[in-house]
Amino acid sequence: MFAFIDDHRGAYGVEPICKVLPIAPSTYHAHASRRGDLIKLSIRARRDAALLPEVQRVFDENFQVYDVRKVWRQMKREGH
Numbered sequence: 001m002f003a004f005i006d007d008h009r010g011a012y013g014v015e016p017i018c019k020v021l022p023i024a025p026s027t028y029h030a031h032a033s034r035r036g037d038l039i040k041l042s043i044r045a046r047r048d049a050a051l052l053p054e055v056q057r058v059f060d061e062n063f064q065v066y067d068v069r070k071v072w073r074q075m076k077r078e079g080h
Helices: 002-012 014-020 025-036 043-061 068-077
Strands: none
Touching (some): 002 014, 002 025, 043 068
16 A cells, blocks of 8 residues: 555645545554664564575575475574
């Protein structure tokens, strides 16, 4: 939903789009402000961002065939 608003906000504006979609403009603006600043992200979101390269590495090393469960187990074996 946020991607749709980002794509069309130049043509229609945020508030008119939010009137049609089931989202408050303040919710969109809060999400947009957190997206650009890592300090404003939650602890979980910061940890996920830090682990993303490791997850991608494990996925790539296993020929991109591991599912979520197998990637998680491999990362646990490696001590993450």
